[in-house]
Amino acid sequence: MSCSSCLYKRVSMFSLFRGKSSCVNLTKMFYLVGLGLGDVKDITVRGLEIVKKCDKVLLESYTSILTVGKEELEKFYERPLILADRELCESNIDELLKEAKDKHIALLVVGDPLGATTHTDMLLRAKELHVETQIVHNASIMNAVGCCGLQLYNFGETVSIPYWTDNWKPDSFYEKIEANYSRNLHTLCLLDIKVKEPTEESLTKKIRQYMDPKFMSVKEAASQLVQIIENKSDTELSKQSIAVGLSRVGNPDQKIAVKSLEEMEQLDLGPPLHSLVIPAPNLHPVELDYLAQFR
Amino acid sequence: MSCSSCLYKRVSMFSLFRGKSSCVNLTKMFYLVGLGLGDVKDITVRGLEIVKKCDKVLLESYTSILTVGKEELEKFYERPLILADRELCESNIDELLKEAKDKHIALLVVGDPLGATTHTDMLLRAKELHVETQIVHNASIMNAVGCCGLQLYNFGETVSIPYWTDNWKPDSFYEKIEANYSRNLHTLCLLDIKVKEPTEESLTKKIRQYMDPKFMSVKEAASQLVQIIENKSDTELSKQSIAVGLSRVGNPDQKIAVKSLEEMEQLDLGPPLHSLVIPAPNLHPVELDYLAQFR
Numbered sequence: 314m315s316c317s318s319c320l321y322k323r324v325s326m327f328s329l330f331r332g333k334s335s336c337v338n339l340t341k342m343f344y345l346v347g348l349g350l351g352d353v354k355d356i357t358v359r360g361l362e363i364v365k366k367c368d369k370v371l372l373e374s375y376t377s378i379l380t381v382g383k384e385e386l387e388k389f390y391e392r393p394l395i396l397a398d399r400e401l402c403e404s405n406i407d408e409l410l411k412e413a414k415d416k417h418i419a420l421l422v423v424g425d426p427l428g429a430t431t432h433t434d435m436l437l438r439a440k441e442l443h444v445e446t447q448i449v450h451n452a453s454i455m456n457a458v459g460c461c462g463l464q465l466y467n468f469g470e471t472v473s474i475p476y477w478t479d480n481w482k483p484d485s486f487y488e489k490i491e492a493n494y495s496r497n498l499h500t501l502c503l504l505d506i507k508v509k510e511p512t513e514e515s516l517t518k519k520i521r522q523y524m525d526p527k528f529m530s531v532k533e534a535a536s537q538l539v540q541i542i543e544n545k546s547d548t549e550l551s552k553q554s555i556a557v558g559l560s561r562v563g564n565p566d567q568k569i570a571v572k573s574l575e576e577m578e579q580l581d582l583g584p585p586l587h588s589l590v591i592p593a594p595n596l597h598p599v600e601l602d603y604l605a606q607f608r
Numbered sequence: 609m610s611c612s613s614c615l616y617k618r619v620s621m622f623s624l625f626r627g628k629s630s631c632v633n634l635t636k637m638f639y640l641v642g643l644g645l646g647d648v649k650d651i652t653v654r655g656l657e658i659v660k661k662c663d664k665v666l667l668e669s670y671t672s673i674l675t676v677g678k679e680e681l682e683k684f685y686e687r688p689l690i691l692a693d694r695e696l697c698e699s700n701i702d703e704l705l706k707e708a709k710d711k712h713i714a715l716l717v718v719g720d721p722l723g724a725t726t727h728t729d730m731l732l733r734a735k736e737l738h739v740e741t742q743i744v745h746n747a748s749i750m751n752a753v754g755c756c757g758l759q760l761y762n763f764g765e766t767v768s769i770p771y772w773t774d775n776w777k778p779d780s781f782y783e784k785i786e787a788n789y790s791r792n793l794h795t796l797c798l799l800d801i802k803v804k805e806p807t808e809e810s811l812t813k814k815i816r817q818y819m820d821p822k823f824m825s826v827k828e829a830a831s832q833l834v835q836i837i838e839n840k841s842d843t844e845l846s847k848q849s850i851a852v853g854l855s856r857v858g859n860p861d862q863k864i865a866v867k868s869l870e871e872m873e874q875l876d877l878g879p880p881l882h883s884l885v886i887p888a889p890n891l892h893p894v895e896l897d898y899l900a901q902f903r
Contacts, residue, residue, distance in 0.1 A: 349652060350745060357746070358656055359649035425747060427754030430894060436757075437897055450645060450752045450858050451652075452720060452745035455760050459722030460743060462732075465750050466766040470793055473761070496787065498765055563745050599725060602732055 345426035347451030350563030424453035462603025469493030504529035528585035531558035535577035642746030645858030719748035757898025764788030799824035823880035826853035830872035
C-alpha cells in the first residue's frame with residue numbers, strides 16, 4: 314500500500330532525524346524500555362533510538378503482552394529480539410546484567426517498565442553489580458484507564474484478580490474493592506495472566522512442563538466477583554452494580570463496555586488484554602456523561 | 609556535534625520509516641497526544657507521525673509543563689506550535705473542535721492526555737459536535753512515580769496540594785493522605801501549578817491581568833504539610849514522617865530524595881515539576897531497599 318501522505322511522512326521523518334545533532338548517550342548500560350499499550354508505534358522516539366542501537370534487545374514476555382507479537386516488533390525495529398521469560402528475568406538476571414557492563418542491553422516491557430515488582434528488583438540487583446541503568450517510561454494501564462472517562466485521581470488502590478482453581482479461590486482483593494467503594498473511589502482490577510507457568514505436575518514431579526498461556530477476560534473476572542458477592546451476606550456491592558470492562562486499551566480497536574456485573578458475565582470483549590473497573594458509587598457528572606456512551 | 613554513532617542512528621531511522629507501508633489513518637480528526645514527561649524525544653512514534661501530518665498543532669500550556677519549552681519542541685517537530693491556554697481549552701474549545709471537522713488538529717498535552725478533567729470534557733464536547741477524536745497515550749506522573757521504587761499497586765487515592773494564600777489555607781487533601789496511610793497505602797501528591805492565572809485584582813476590576821507562572825516545590829509542599837500536622841492534635845503522621853520528593857521525573861536529570869517532612873522543608877530539588885509521595889507506614893523489603901539509595 315502506498316499513498317502520497319505516506320511519502321510525505323517518510324520524507325519528513327527522514328529530515329527530522331537527519332537534522333538532529335543530539336544523540337542518545339550510550340555509556341554501557343542496561344535499559345528498561347516501556348513499549349506502551351497499543352502496537353509497534355507506541356514506543357517513544359527515545360525508546361526506539363535505544364532499541365536501534367543496543368547490542369542485544371530482549372522482550373519481556375510474561376508480565377504483559379502487546380496486541381502485536383514479537384515478529385511485528387522485529388520487523389518494525391529491523392532487528393531480532395530475544396524472548397525473556399520469568400526464569401531469565403528472575404533467576405538468571407545476574408548473567409544478563411553482568412553482560413551490560415560491556416554491552417548496551419535493553420529489556421523491552423509492555424506498558425511502563427515500573428508497573429511490576431520484577432523490574433524494580435532488577436534495578437536493585439543492577440545497582441549491587443555496579444551496572445548503569447536507564448528507564449524509558451511509557452503509558453501503562455494504570456494511567457491509560459482514564460480512557461473510560463473515570464478520573465485518575467478518583468481511583469483507590471489497584472487490585473489483581475487471580476485465576477481460581479478448583480481448590481484455591483482467594484478473594485482478599487474483594488476487601489480492597491469494598492474499601493475503595495466505601496470511600497467513593499474507583500478500583501482498577503488487573504486481570505491474571507498465565508504465561509509459561511509450570512503445570513502442577515511439573516512442580517511435584519520436577520519435569521519442566523508449562524501450561525498454555527491464558528489471559529483472564531472481563532467475563533471471567535465478573536463471574537468470580539459475582540460468586541464472591543453471592544457468598545457474602547453484608548456487602549455494598551451487588552450483581553447489579555455497574556462495572557466497566559476494557560479490552561486492548563490504547564489500540565485502535567480498544568473496547569469499553571459499561572454493564573452490571575451480572576451482564577458482564579455474558580460479555581465477550583474480544584482478544585486480550587482485558588481490565589475491569591468497579592466505579593465509585595457516586596460519580597462526577599462528567600464521569601457519568603462519559604460512561605454513558607459505553608452503555 | 610557529530611559522531612559516527614549519530615550517523616548510524618540517522619541512517620537506521622531513515623531506513624525504518626522508508627520501509628514502512630502502514631500509514632497513520634488520518635480521517636479528519638481531533639487528536640489528543642500525550643508528550644510523556646521528559647523532553648522532546650518522549651513522544652511516541654505514533655504521536656510524532658500525527659504531529660508531523662496535522663494541519664494545526666496546539667501545545668497545552670497550563671495543566672503541566674515539559675522540562676523543555678515550546679521552541680525546542682518546534683525545532684524537533686520542524687513546525688510551529690500554537691500555545692493553548694486555559695481560555696482556549698475551556699471557553700473557546702468549540703471553535704477549535706469545529707475546525708477539526710475539515711482539518712487534522714492535534715492538541716499536545718504533557719504526560720498522558722487523560723490525567724486532567726479538562727481533556728475528558730473536551731472529548732465529550734467533541735462527541736456532541738460529531739467530531740472524531742483519537743487519544744495517544746503516554747507516561748504520566750501517575751505511573752512514572754514508580755521510579756522511586758514504591759509499588760504502583762500500593763498507592764491509594766492521589767491528592768492535589770494547592771498553593772495557600774493569606775486567607776485561604778485548604779487542607780482537605782490531608783484527610784485523604786491520612787486515610788491512605790491508615791490503610792498502609794502510599795499517597796502521590798500532585799503539586800499546584802499556576803500558569804496564566806488571573807490576578808485577584810483582575811477578577812474584581814475586570815481588567816485582564818495574569819500572575820507570573822509558578823510551580824509548587826517539594827519544599828513548599830512539605831512546609832504546608834508540616835503546618836497542618838502542627839495544628840492537629842490527633843494524627844498518625846508527624847514532622848519526622850518520611851516523604852519522597854521527586855523532581856523532573858522521566859528526565860535524565862530527575863532527582864529523588866527521601867527525607868523527613870521537616871528535612872524536606874529545607875530541600876532544594878531544582879527546577880519544576882516537583883511531586884511528593886507520602887509512603888505507607890509499612891513498606892515491602894524491596895521498597896525499603898530501593899528507597900534507601902535516595903536517603
